[in-house]
Every structure is written in C-alpha cells, then in structure tokens.
Amino acid sequence: MKCASGATGTGRKTVAVDLRHPGTPALLTDYFPAHELDSLVTRANLLCHSKPEHLFNRFAFSELHGNAVVVAVTLPPDCSTSSVSLALNVPTKLSLPLQLAASRKQGFLLKDQPMISGGQTTTINYHYRTTGS
Numbered sequence: 001m002k003c004a005s006g007a008t009g010t011g012r013k014t015v016a017v018d019l020r021h022p023g024t025p026a027l028l029t030d031y032f033p034a035h036e037l038d039s040l041v042t043r044a045n046l047l048c049h050s051k052p053e054h055l056f057n058r059f060a061f062s063e064l065h066g067n068a069v070v071v072a073v074t075l076p077p078d079c080s081t082s083s084v085s086l087a088l089n090v091p092t093k094l095s096l097p098l099q100l101a102a103s104r105k106q107g108f109l110l111k112d113q114p115m116i117s118g119g120q121t122t123t124i125n126y127h128y129r130t131t132g133s
Helices: 034-047 092-102 110-116
Strands: 002-005 059-065 068-074 083-089
Touching: 034 083, 059 092, 059 110
Parallel strands: none
Antiparallel strands: 059 068, 068 083
C-alpha cells in the first residue's frame, strides 16, 4: 500500500502485510538474516537526512531471477530518492511462494502490478486537521 499526504503530496509510505497474519507487520528480518540487510541500512543512511524508521517494513518483492529476489524498499520523504532496490538470495522458506508469485499462480510480484491492474492505480490522499487555539 502506498499513500501520500493530500496537504503536501510529499508523504509517502509503503507497508508490507503478510495476509496470513494481517494484524502483524511483515518485516524483511522475518525472511532474511540481518547481515544480508546491512547494505540496505547503509544506503538508507546515506540517502536520508535522518535515520529512517520502520525501514524493514517498507518493502515489496519485485522480481525473481533464479536464486535471487529483487526487493524494492520505499524510503521516507526526507530522503533524496523515493526507493531503493536490492538483490537478496532467496531463502528456502520463500522459494516456493516466490515461484508461485512469479508465475501468478498465487499472488504476484511488484513488477507485474501495472499489467495486472491494467495500468490503473489507487491513490489515497489524506488530510488531517489540527485544532487551533
């Protein structure tokens, strides 16, 4: 899910959700060892003005290339770019689910989203009001 602030249009957020457990955030660390994510943390720290919060929950599996999966990670608005991608080794527990998603037999990968949606997107603009004194 991606949404932006209607007031400024600059707020962006991606939230990963495991639909088997929708009340619990999906984290990259649930699937990959922390040491494989070190490059993501380093890149985010270089691209952002402040340390991004919830970095490991802002992802989507984008492409599958043999034993590697490309993971797209959305960065917060104070970063110089909106997202980064990294290639990671497919862990055993994700091998079958990613193969099924890549073949669109069960879910799909991010790269396929434009074709699946017919090129359409949904934008959620939100506005919030503060109480004035």
